[in-house]
Amino acid sequence: MNVPSAGSPSSTSTTVAITKGSADNQIILTQTGSTATRTANVNGNGYTYVEISTTTTTQGITISMKMNGSGTLSGTTISETGTVVITMAGVDYSGTWSSSMTKQ
Numbered sequence: 001m002n003v004p005s006a007g008s009p010s011s012t013s014t015t016v017a018i019t020k021g022s023a024d025n026q027i028i029l030t031q032t033g034s035t036a037t038r039t040a041n042v043n044g045n046g047y048t049y050v051e052i053s054t055t056t057t058t059q060g061i062t063i064s065m066k067m068n069g070s071g072t073l074s075g076t077t078i079s080e081t082g083t084v085v086i087t088m089a090g091v092d093y094s095g096t097w098s099s100s101m102t103k104q
Contacts, residue, residue: 016101046072047080063088069097076103 015032021039027047029038040047047069055064069082078101086093 025072046070046073061089067097077101 017030017032019028019030020026021028023041025042027040027042029040030036038052039050041050049068052067053065055062057063064087065084067082067084069080071078071080079101080097080099081102082097083094084097086095
């Protein structure tokens, strides 16, 4: 995820597990070491994330994040792109994110 105006890191490496969702066309993506999951609806070799929306308050400041995106499978590689909006103290910071995952 890259949101330079919010001081976010530009890249991170992690492991993601992909499992079948409750509906026939759903997958669930879970990052290793995290309890957070991302749900996506599959169509052919691609999928679209169900929008993620979360809000927390820390030291009296409300911080919200909305994230969406899509991915495509080509061989053993998944490429993803999307957008993110982080709102801190009522100010929006918009950015993009992308990832590339290779089956191991």
